[in-house]
Amino acid sequence: MKAARIPRQQHVVSQVLLKQFTMDEPDGRGPQVRPVDVQFPDRSNKLKSTRACGWADNFIAYDSSSAEDLWNSVETRAPAAFKAVHAGTPFADPLHVETLRDLIVLHYVRSHRYRNVYTNAFETVRAKVSGEIVGRFPEPLRREALRQTGLHLAGADALNTFAERLVEQSEVTQHFGSGALFRTSIESMFHRVQAESSNWHLEVLRPESGQFLIGDNPALSVRTDSTPWLYNMAIGDAHSIVLPISPRHLLALGRQNVAGTIPRATVDQLNTVQVLAADRYVYMHPRSTRLEAFARETAKRWRPNPVSPYRASTSATRSKKS
Structure with missing residues (x-):
């Protein structure tokens, strides 16, 4: 049987989420959304x-069907939950609350941010392992080198090189390279x-004025005790963890189920962390159009050139990232 492509x-x-920010264009192109490139904010x-937005190349590169089934289990429930939000009845059905909370979780985990954290953590561990093998098991390592290569390795450099070879050949490293480990992770x-997140409740928030935008890392853990907010x-x-779900609605994990409005200054802070x-x-x-100008100006003010992407966190906060 041919393997699934x-x-x-x-x-x-999710496209079902992005569609909440679209408008049907009169030229027959269907629902469209306006993107702003925050790395090059002056670009038109x-x-x-x-379909053309919010994707990543080879995000799950190995047997992605089980992950896709997991995502679909949330996304297929989203339209009914969105309808309840727009009707002002998000808490009438507990299933809607569960769906909206799961939608936050889905976008918090299935993200560029998580893939970067995962990759950096693996590379850090891999860089340490060969040195630890040499330090803890030098004699077994020499015997294994003799068995595999017929060579007696005496110097530290030779042992390190052989240890790195073993790490590269390990099943874990092979699964990392294929993408199988990332899918499981x-x-x-x-x-x-x-x-x-089941220990949190759900807040459904509307802006007193202005609108929300959404980034390609849309579900963000935030702290509100600094300017700009840390994330x-x-x-x-x-x-909280926040997720915009339309220009006029944002979800947040909180202490109780509540629907409410937030002032323009808070809307601006939420949009700022989406840009950052x-x-x-x-x-x-x-x-x-005003929000487009806001996004461009925020990107130019708070993000430097694309060679060194900005992350609005202190070094101490960065060490706590999940």
């Missing part, structure tokens, strides 16, 4: 379909964060 471009921002970007992380810290260190946390793009309603 794994799509190269996989959405990290055309309107795009949701991200599915496990989804279930862990889902369980942790991407461990959940236990965060005041974005991997490359933020998206908004096509007619949000």
